[in-house]
Amino acid sequence: MRSQLLLLLCAVVCSGGFKPVVIVHGLFDGPKQFQTLSEFIRKDHPGTDVTLLSAFDYLDSLQPLWKQVRTLAAVLQGALQRPGGVHLLCFSQGGLVCRALLSISPQHNVHSFISLSSPQAGQYGDTDYLKKFFPKYLKEALFHFCYTEAGQKVSICNYWNDPHQQSRFLQKNHFLPLINGGQLHNQSAAWRENFLRIRKLVLIGGPDDDVITPWQSSVFGFYDSREQVADMRDQEFYRTDAFGLRTLDARGDVSLCVHAGVKHVQWHSNYSVFHSCMKKWLT
């Protein structure tokens, strides 16, 4: 009798305690790759409502990012505005889609935004991913394609950040400079306010990631013009607080979680990463 009562109580309390989690995948993958992660969440936080987003899966993930962001804004509008709050966990390219989504969503109620190995400050490197798609380009030359109207129709080019071609980057890249505030526009202030509705920004990445280049881009570091990596706090967008990062940091709401020994495709299936970097933010 007593244990039945406890079970009943637990069914009410234990499952009601955790906010829902929405997971957004990255380039060339889909919801299937995130089953392990959602099992980690449900096992440690029983009853959590986990949504694995299925949109722009696999090759479709090459579609231009604004198109992806607009679609997600429509699909996830209700989920992101839940009165009790929701957490958003986004991997790799998905982390940029999510950040743009948070920037354009004035009513969202996202508590933790977890950016899992995502090139938040851009990408500049010849990785296997890139070679598969652009076999004949070296990184030094890719701007010739990426910073054109045709290039901007390919997602990778939306965050291609060539440190030697910054004026072209600012003029011709229609995505990253807008959300990072390198290119101010009439919505910059509103987007900043929207983004700042999040309670917590969790940035996860590490030096053995073999895709994000430089890997520090996952924690908002990036190459300067000599290809030396400058930290988040030395970035122009941080100093000018262009999209709210400095404010979040001053609020104590930026959590960095850097792990060595994890390859890019392992971030979402490594329990020790989940346990030490994500779990406490998913309550």
Ligand SMILES: *[C@@H]1O[C@H](CO)[C@@H](O)[C@H](O)[C@H]1NC(C)=O
């Ligand atoms: C912002 O500028 C665009 C054109 O660049 C214009 O279409 C839009 O109406 C403007 N929005 C506001 C709120 O002023």
Ligand SMILES: *[C@@H]1O[C@H](CO)[C@@H](O)[C@H](O)[C@H]1NC(C)=O
């Ligand atoms: C999991 O992550 C830890 C770092 O937290 C790392 O040492 C380990 O090698 C990783 N394991 C796998 C299978 O990726």
